[in-house]
Amino acid sequence: MSTFEKLRYAIAQTLEVPPEAIAATSSAGDIAGWDSLGHVNLMISIEQTFDVQLDVEDFPKLTSVPAILEYLKSKGIA
Amino acid sequence: MQLNSDALGAWLEVQSRPDLSQTILDSRAALTLPQVKQLTARMDVLEVPEHTLRIGIVHTYTSDLLDPWLRFELALQGMNCDLYHAPYGVLLQEAQPGAGLVRHDPDLTVLLLQREDLHPYFRQPLSALGSDDQVELLQQSLENLVNLVARFREPVGGLLLVTLLPRMSGPGLGLFDSHSDRSEAVWWAQFKSRLAARLRTDVKSSLFLDLDEMLAECGRARFFDHRLWYSSAFPFAPEAARELSRRIAALGAVTKYPKIKVIALDADNTLWGGVIGEDGIHGIALGPDYPGNAYVAFQRRLLDFQQRGFVLALCSKNNPTDLDQVLDEHPHQVLRSQHFAARRVNWEPKPRNLVSLAEELNLGLSSFVFVDDSDHECAAVRHQLPQVQVVQVPRRPVDLAACLDRVARLEILSLTAEDRTKTELYAEERRRREQLAAVSSGGGDLEEYLRSLQMRMKVSFDDSTQLPRLAQLTQKTNQFNLTTRRYAERQIQDFIESHDYLVAHFSLADTFGDSGVVGLAILRRLADSIAEIDTFLMSCRVIGRRAETTFLETVLERLASEGITRVVADYLPTSKNGPASGFLAESGFERAQGGRFARSLTQSPPWFGRPAPISVEQATAEPAR
Numbered sequence: 001m002s003t004f005e006k007l008r009y010a011i012a013q014t015l016e017v018p019p020e021a022i023a024a025t026s027s028a029g030d031i032a033g034w035d036s037l038g039h040v041n042l043m044i045s046i047e048q049t050f051d052v053q054l055d056v057e058d059f060p061k062l063t064s065v066p067a068i069l070e071y072l073k074s075k076g077i078a
Numbered sequence: 079m080q081l082n083s084d085a086l087g088a089w090l091e092v093q094s095r096p097d098l099s100q101t102i103l104d105s106r107a108a109l110t111l112p113q114v115k116q117l118t119a120r121m122d123v124l125e126v127p128e129h130t131l132r133i134g135i136v137h138t139y140t141s142d143l144l145d146p147w148l149r150f151e152l153a154l155q156g157m158n159c160d161l162y163h164a165p166y167g168v169l170l171q172e173a174q175p176g177a178g179l180v181r182h183d184p185d186l187t188v189l190l191l192q193r194e195d196l197h198p199y200f201r202q203p204l205s206a207l208g209s210d211d212q213v214e215l216l217q218q219s220l221e222n223l224v225n226l227v228a229r230f231r232e233p234v235g236g237l238l239l240v241t242l243l244p245r246m247s248g249p250g251l252g253l254f255d256s257h258s259d260r261s262e263a264v265w266w267a268q269f270k271s272r273l274a275a276r277l278r279t280d281v282k283s284s285l286f287l288d289l290d291e292m293l294a295e296c297g298r299a300r301f302f303d304h305r306l307w308y309s310s311a312f313p314f315a316p317e318a319a320r321e322l323s324r325r326i327a328a329l330g331a332v333t334k335y336p337k338i339k340v341i342a343l344d345a346d347n348t349l350w351g352g353v354i355g356e357d358g359i360h361g362i363a364l365g366p367d368y369p370g371n372a373y374v375a376f377q378r379r380l381l382d383f384q385q386r387g388f389v390l391a392l393c394s395k396n397n398p399t400d401l402d403q404v405l406d407e408h409p410h411q412v413l414r415s416q417h418f419a420a421r422r423v424n425w426e427p428k429p430r431n432l433v434s435l436a437e438e439l440n441l442g443l444s445s446f447v448f449v450d451d452s453d454h455e456c457a458a459v460r461h462q463l464p465q466v467q468v469v470q471v472p473r474r475p476v477d478l479a480a481c482l483d484r485v486a487r488l489e490i491l492s493l494t495a496e497d498r499t500k501t502e503l504y505a506e507e508r509r510r511r512e513q514l515a516a517v518s519s520g521g522g523d524l525e526e527y528l529r530s531l532q533m534r535m536k537v538s539f540d541d542s543t544q545l546p547r548l549a550q551l552t553q554k555t556n557q558f559n560l561t562t563r564r565y566a567e568r569q570i571q572d573f574i575e576s577h578d579y580l581v582a583h584f585s586l587a588d589t590f591g592d593s594g595v596v597g598l599a600i601l602r603r604l605a606d607s608i609a610e611i612d613t614f615l616m617s618c619r620v621i622g623r624r625a626e627t628t629f630l631e632t633v634l635e636r637l638a639s640e641g642i643t644r645v646v647a648d649y650l651p652t653s654k655n656g657p658a659s660g661f662l663a664e665s666g667f668e669r670a671q672g673g674r675f676a677r678s679l680t681q682s683p684p685w686f687g688r689p690a691p692i693s694v695e696q697a698t699a700e701p702a703r
Contacts, residue, residue: 001083013112016119037142040310041111048080048110048316056309 027064134184328486372475377412392421419504
C-alpha cells in the first residue's frame, strides 16, 4: 500500500466514509465527519498507522490530505 | 505489537461473529483506531447483537473520544451500544426529572469525575495540610461525593459506576511521599476504602471502579496522553481508552448475560503440564521450577475465582485413580479434592460430561465456563453446547495464570458470605456421595455408610442465641415438616421462656463438615404426663442421614426425664411435606383419636433400646435471670 492508500484507509475508517470519497486533494471541508471530534480521532489514527508522534501544534495544520502527506514526507514517510 | 494488515485481512475473512470476537479477544496485538472501527463494523455486518447496553456518561472531562473504543469493546461482548453523553461538566442537573440522562434510562451510568470535583481544596497541595486537616478534607470529600452519587440513585435505574481520574503526575512529595506523615498516596488509599464502604451501605447498585488499578496495569506513561489532555481535556492515551472501555463492557456483560456459577476445568495440560496417564505423578510439570511453577500459579489464581463465588468442577478424560493420586498425593498440587464441587473424570465426551455436571449441580449450562487446552475439546463444546462459554488455555505456560482475568462474565458486582463457602457445601455433599458409593461397592449397607460418616449431633434446649435461624427454619422448611407452622422470632422467644413449652434444635457434623442449625422441635406440655409435638422439622440439607430419628429420640428422652409418659403428634399434609408423611408411624407412634398420632413412652421408650448411628451431645441454655 502506498502512503496515500494507507492514509485513505485511516481516514475512511476513522470518519466512517467510503474510501472513494477521499481524493489526494481532499480537505476537512470536503469530508463529512471531519469535524473537531473527528479531527482528534484522525490525529490518533495517523499516529498509530504511521508510528509517528504529532505535536499539539501540528494538529491544526493537518486538516487536508496534501498537508498530512507533506507532513509524513517531512518525517521520512513517503 | 501492532496487528499487521495481513493478519487483519485474515480476521476480516472470518465468517461468524462469535468466532471473530473470540479471535480478537484471544489476540495480544495492539489495534489502531482505524482497525478498531473496521472490526466493529465487520462484527455488526456478520450478525446483529441480541443485547443492547444503554450507557449514560456524566463527566467533568471530555468523554466522547471514548466512543469508538467503547463501541468496539461492547461489540466484542456481543452488545450494541446506545450511548448518551451528558453535557460537559453538568452533574446534578442530569439527576433531575426530565434530564437527558434520566430520559436515556441507562443500564449503566458512568460517572467520570476528577479530584477537583470532590473538594475545591484540591487545587492546592495536599501535603500543605497537617494530619487533622487532612482528616477533615477526607470527611468533607467523602460526604460531597457520596451525596452526589446518591442523588443519581433515585432518578436513574441500573448500575452506577463511580470513577475518579488519577492524578496525572506522581505525588507532591515525590519519592519521599510514601515515607511522609502527609503522604498523598496514603490519603488517597484511605479515601478510596472509605468511599467503597459508604457506597456499599448507602447507594445500592453502585460500584467504585478504581482507575488506579487500571493505571497500574497500563503504566502512567501509556495511560495519560498529555497532548490530548491539554488540547482537548481528554486524559486517556488510546491504550487506556480501550482498557477503560473493556472494563465498562465487562460490567455491562455481567448485568446483561446469565450469571456464571461454575468453572469446569480440564486437568492434563491445564492444571499441570503433561499427561498424568502417560507421564505419571512424578513426570507431570507441577512444582517450584518452570514450567511447573506456571501451573501452580494458575491453580492459585483459580482459588481467587473461587473466592468470587464461582465453584470449581473437574471435567477430565483420565483414569479416576490417576487423577486422585495427583489431587491427594502430589506435593505441589494446590487444588485438592475439597476444592471441587463436582467432577467428571472418565472417557465420556466432554459435552456429555458438562450436561451431567449441570444436572448434578442443578444449574443451567449457560452458567458454565469450560477451560481446556485441546482444540478438539474446545471445538466440540463450542459446537454442541453453544451456551457454555469456552476458554482455551494459552499455549505458553507463562500466560496461563492470567487466562481467565479478561473473561468479562467472571467479574462480579457483589459478594456474600454464602458465595465464599458455596464450594464447601457442594463438595461436602459430593464426598458423602462418594463415601456411600465406596461403602456400597465394598458390599456395605446404608448402616455401615452412616456409621462411617461418624456423625455428631448437638441438641440444644431452650437456647435463644439462634432465634433468627430458628424462625427462618419454620418459615422456609417445606419438605420434612410435620405441621408447617410458621413462627416469627418473637413467638419462638415466648416458647423458650414459657414453662409449658420445650424448644429443641440441632446441628449435625460429620467427617465432611458441619451443617449448622438444621432441625427444630417445639413441644408443649398438655398435662403433667402428656406432651404434644407442635412443630418438628428438619432442613432438606440433612435428609437421608437418620438425623430425624436421633433428634426425636433425644427430645423424647428429655421429656421422659421430666415425667412425660405419652406424646401426641400430628402430621398435617401439605403439597410439599410428603417426605415426612411416614415418619410418625415409623417412630413408634400409633393412630389415636381424631386422626392424631400418639406414642406411649412406657411401652415404646426412647431409643427402643437401640443405639443410634449418631453420637449426641446435649446442651441446655442457662435460664435467663
